[in-house]
Amino acid sequence: xxxxxxxxxxxxxxxxxxxxxxxxxxxxxxxxxxxxxxxxxxxxxxxxxxxxxxxxxxxxxxxxxxxxxxxxxxxxxxxxxxxxxxxxxxxxxxxxxxxxxxxxxxxxxxxxxxxxxxxxxxxxxxxxxxxxxxxxxxxxxxxxxxxxxxxxxxxxxxxxxxxxxxxxxxxxxxxxxxxxxxxxxxxxxxxxxxxxxxxxxxxxxxxxxxxxxxxxxxxxxxxxxxxxxxxxxxxxxxxxxxxxxxxxxxxxxxxxxxxxxxxxxxxxxxxxxxxxxxxxxxxxxxxxxxxxxxxxxxxxxxxxxxxxxxxxxxxxxxxxxxxxxxxxxxxxxxxxxxxxxxxxxxxxxxxxxxxxxxxxxxxxxxxxxxxxxxxxxxxxxxxxxxxxxxxxxxxxxxxxxxxxxxx
Numbered sequence: 202x203x204x205x206x207x208x209x210x211x212x213x214x215x216x217x218x219x220x221x222x223x224x225x226x227x228x229x230x231x232x233x234x235x236x237x238x239x240x241x242x243x244x245x246x247x248x249x250x251x252x253x254x255x256x257x258x259x260x261x262x263x264x265x266x267x268x269x270x271x272x273x274x275x276x277x278x279x280x281x282x283x284x285x286x287x288x289x290x291x292x293x294x295x296x297x298x299x300x301x302x303x304x305x306x307x308x309x310x311x312x313x314x315x316x317x318x319x320x321x322x323x324x325x326x327x328x329x330x331x332x333x334x335x336x337x338x339x340x341x342x343x344x345x346x347x348x349x350x351x352x353x354x355x356x357x358x359x360x361x362x363x364x365x366x367x368x369x370x371x372x373x374x375x376x377x378x379x380x381x382x383x384x385x386x387x388x389x390x391x392x393x394x395x396x397x398x399x400x401x402x403x404x405x406x407x408x409x410x411x412x413x414x415x416x417x418x419x420x421x422x423x424x425x426x427x428x429x430x431x432x433x434x435x436x437x438x439x440x441x442x443x444x445x446x447x448x449x450x451x452x453x454x455x456x457x458x459x460x461x462x463x464x465x466x467x468x469x470x471x472x473x474x475x476x477x478x479x480x481x482x483x484x485x486x487x488x489x490x491x492x493x494x495x496x497x498x499x500x501x502x503x504x505x506x507x508x509x510x511x512x513x514x515x516x517x518x519x520x521x522x523x524x525x526x527x528x529x530x531x532x533x534x535x536x537x538x539x540x541x542x543x544x545x546x547x548x549x550x551x552x553x554x555x556x557x558x559x560x561x562x563x564x565x566x567x568x569x570x571x572x573x574x575x576x577x578x579x580x581x582x583x584x585x586x587x588x589x590x591x592x593x594x595x596x597x598x599x600x601x602x603x604x605x606x607x608x
Contacts (some may be wrong), residue, residue: 203260205602206235207249209584210269214556215246215571220483222510223548230586236270238576241604245572262607268599269586271551272568273342273577275558276532278446278469278490278519280380281332281346282325282360285316287525291498300499300526301452304424310350310384313524317350317360325363326370332522332530333371337608340579340598341532344373345519345562347418349380352389354403357381361413372603376562378446379408382419382426382434393426397434405441416466416562420448421456428455435463444563450474451495461485467517467561471504472496479505483512488561490517491553493539494527506543506553517561518553534594547587576605 211234235249351357368375381400417438421431449456451470457478460468469490491504522530540550556568567575579598
């Protein structure tokens, strides 16, 4: 066992509710604190002096600077597996073209599909590792990564295999999600229903055999899949025991309704959600995931995080890092901007990046600094935790620990 500390502050997030609004006075902040770690697991959190006295045989990883410790962040929605760039899409958007107009003209998701299909599994894996390492140095210790730029069996399997292999060479935990239902491929000979059946009959058996993922996603939108076909598809996937998440209510409503009908772990985007959708999400166990990077990248409204929280929803925040609508990838900056725009408390934003994001991934072992949780930690050079968000991403972690080991 070892004692890591002392820290000016430790924001543990223990004892916090999973749903609803949060005031900063609910935060458990240990002053001059330390963490007792046994291997990869937190044993207890207390003041440094008490831990040193009660566990005299424990090794000490001494912290000499004035640092504030918080849990490692969890990015519960990314598209880090891709090839190529969509800088041309961005140029078209800022000149006045809409997301749907760009997609209809051959840009958008299909442009990335063309580029990703040309990439080898090894090349995809190498790019995932680079992006995951960048995230890790920003304090993000668990990263969800979707497929969805293959849109045919061989290419989708190549993406999922690349994610699985990359996880063996990264310090962060990579959680894969199959998003083969990202859009109807332009080169597919059939309709939406035919393509979703193709995923089930041609792609799913190999995913099952190789255990490539435990999660499935679908984009429900006018440019992708309608509610009826998506519901049938997700019900079949859910019956097989897979976790479900949904790209929902980004440009039009309806996706979150499907997410609730199938008991999805999360409904992500929600920029177009109205009072009806907000109320239903708040009265469910489905996590509402805001993706401010997409709003910034597309120049559109943010997800109604304030209203979701005030109605009692569980809200997480993720980066949506992708080559098209959200190329920034800076989770802390995005969350800080969303917090300023939506008037989120520090507690709400911090919860949305940690234990509430863990809930969106069905992970109950991280996102809190307390006994029994994984020792995924990050420390910032400040004596006040509020500075982490006050500087809107320009204050970077000074130290990061994954599974109790400093990286």
